Amino acid sequence: xxxxxxxxxxxxxxxxxxxxxxxxxxxxxxxxxxxxxxxxxxxxxxxxxxxxxxxxxxxxxxxxxxxxxxxxxxxxxxxxxxxxxxxxxxxxxxxxxxxxxxxxxxxxxxxxxxxxxxxxxxxxxxxxxxxxxxxxxxxxxxxxxxxxxxxxxxxxxxxxxxxxxxxxxxxxxxxxxxxxxxxxxxxxxxxxxxxxxxx
Amino acid sequence: xxxxxxxxxxxxxxxxxxxxxxxxxxxxxxxxxxxxxxxxxxxxxxxxxxxxxxxxxxxxxxxxxxxxxxxxxxxxxxxxxxxxxxxxxxxxxxxxxxxxxxxxxxxxxxxxxxxxxxxxxxxxxxxxxxxxxxxxxxxxxxxxxxxxxxxxxxxxxxxxxxxxxxxxxxxxxxxxxxxxxxxxxxxxxxxxxxxxxxx
DNA sequence: TTGATTACCGAACATTTGGTAGATAGCCTT
DNA sequence: AAGGCTATCTACCAAATGTTCGGTAATCAA
Numbered sequence: 001x002x003x004x005x006x007x008x009x010x011x012x013x014x015x016x017x018x019x020x021x022x023x024x025x026x027x028x029x030x031x032x033x034x035x036x037x038x039x040x041x042x043x044x045x046x047x048x049x050x051x052x053x054x055x056x057x058x059x060x061x062x063x064x065x066x067x068x069x070x071x072x073x074x075x076x077x078x079x080x081x082x083x084x085x086x087x088x089x090x091x092x093x094x095x096x097x098x099x100x101x102x103x104x105x106x107x108x109x110x111x112x113x114x115x116x117x118x119x120x121x122x123x124x125x126x127x128x129x130x131x132x133x134x135x136x137x138x139x140x141x142x143x144x145x146x147x148x149x150x151x152x153x154x155x156x157x158x159x160x161x162x163x164x165x166x167x168x169x170x171x172x173x174x175x176x177x178x179x180x181x182x183x184x185x186x187x188x189x190x191x192x193x194x195x196x197x198x199x
Numbered sequence: 200x201x202x203x204x205x206x207x208x209x210x211x212x213x214x215x216x217x218x219x220x221x222x223x224x225x226x227x228x229x230x231x232x233x234x235x236x237x238x239x240x241x242x243x244x245x246x247x248x249x250x251x252x253x254x255x256x257x258x259x260x261x262x263x264x265x266x267x268x269x270x271x272x273x274x275x276x277x278x279x280x281x282x283x284x285x286x287x288x289x290x291x292x293x294x295x296x297x298x299x300x301x302x303x304x305x306x307x308x309x310x311x312x313x314x315x316x317x318x319x320x321x322x323x324x325x326x327x328x329x330x331x332x333x334x335x336x337x338x339x340x341x342x343x344x345x346x347x348x349x350x351x352x353x354x355x356x357x358x359x360x361x362x363x364x365x366x367x368x369x370x371x372x373x374x375x376x377x378x379x380x381x382x383x384x385x386x387x388x389x390x391x392x393x394x395x396x397x398x
Numbered sequence: 399t400t401g402a403t404t405a406c407c408g409a410a411c412a413t414t415t416g417g418t419a420g421a422t423a424g425c426c427t428t
Numbered sequence: 429a430a431g432g433c434t435a436t437c438t439a440c441c442a443a444a445t446g447t448t449c450g451g452t453a454a455t456c457a458a
Contacts, residue, residue, distance in 0.1 A: 046407065
């Protein structure tokens with residue numbers, strides 16, 4: 001075989017992308033180390049050079065994802081908090097804006113969204129490899145939303161759960177239906193309905 | 200091995216139940232014909248006597264599910280339609296009631312709910328065995344909801360999608376979190392917020 | 399230039415997988 | 429009681445799977 005030696009970081013990123021794509025299409029047990037390797041133009045053993053086992057591929061992807069997400073979401077929230085401190089607490093408009101930007105991130109990367117949707121469902125089982133990861137992630141998201149809604153909703157945790165549920169569900173419907181409706185508009189209108197206007 | 204000859208319909212039902220349970224836990228590619236057979240107290244070949252292949256197991260389960268669902272949902276809607284005809288069109292209260300009863304069905308069978316959530320996500324890919332089934336089911340659900348909302352919402356299809364999304368998402372969060380919140384109450388409050396009151 | 403490091407390969411392995419073939423035994427009809 | 433039907437078994441198979449091993453060549457530091 002033609003032996004092409006790639007920059008390790010480039011190859012790692014390539015594997016990361018391919019794994020997200022294929023895992024989103026076929027699920028964890030649906031993919032094969034071999035097929036993933038093929039898509040990366042690398043042999044079976046070549047792939048295992050980067051991740052010691054198939055399990056570690058998934059865990060590695062989640063790990064990397066977490067890192068990248070932190071880099072994006074944290075500043076987003078910080079910016080919102082900044083604006084908020086100008087006024088008094090998080091205003092309704094500000095929260096709506098923040099929520100919208102989260103969905104925009106989803107809409108911008110359908111492959112990533114599909115990966116999350118599929119793996120999240122597969123990881124429902126307590127003994128799934130990634131159960132803890134998605135559990136923690138979900139708990140943090142609900143906590144975050146509840147905090148944002150502290151002064152805006154009578155029952156912040158309940159409303160937070162409703163918003164997260166809507167996020168999951170709309171994303172999935174949007175993906176299944178070939179994105180044949182306006183995701184952002186549907187989201188905005190639901191969010192506006194779920195977060196009562198101050199009066 | 201002890202050869203226990205079971206009534207075919209009983210065995211079929213047993214396989215159906217076991218398949219729903221295991222598919223919900225481990226996904227389609229996560230289960231094995233052998234393990235499913237074991238749980239049914241039958242040999243590998245014994246199971247294949249009922250379904251000619253692994254694929255047919257899933258398709259058979261979906262088929263059976265559809266049949267049972269029709270037997271439940273259709274009368275439910277018919278009853279609502281009956282009540283509606285007494286007044287003028289579907290009233291808001293009636294629709295809320297109908298939606299609630301759908302979620303009650305979900306809550307009553309967590310194993311079935313998990314099966315649907317997991318398979319639905321795995322079937323997102325166009326080439327998945329069950330893609331068409333879930334596509335059709337989703338389209339029908341959205342159509343049904345939109346019809347119910349025809350006179351209640353300014354944009355019935357949009358609101359319908361929001362409700363379906365909420366149904367998916369809340370179900371999943373509820374299952375992942377060990378059902379540690381009041382699903383029905385959370386659903387009711389969201390539905391009430393999403394379907395505007397007539398004025 | 400040299401030597402060490404490491405990205406990557408081919409081949410092999412044990413195990414698991416979905417599926418088949420033929421035998422056998424429990425049930426129903428007659 | 430006899431005979432057919434079929435639910436179920438044991439045994440088997442070819443293919444696929446995750447992982448390991450020893451090697452090879454590209455890159456980099458000295």
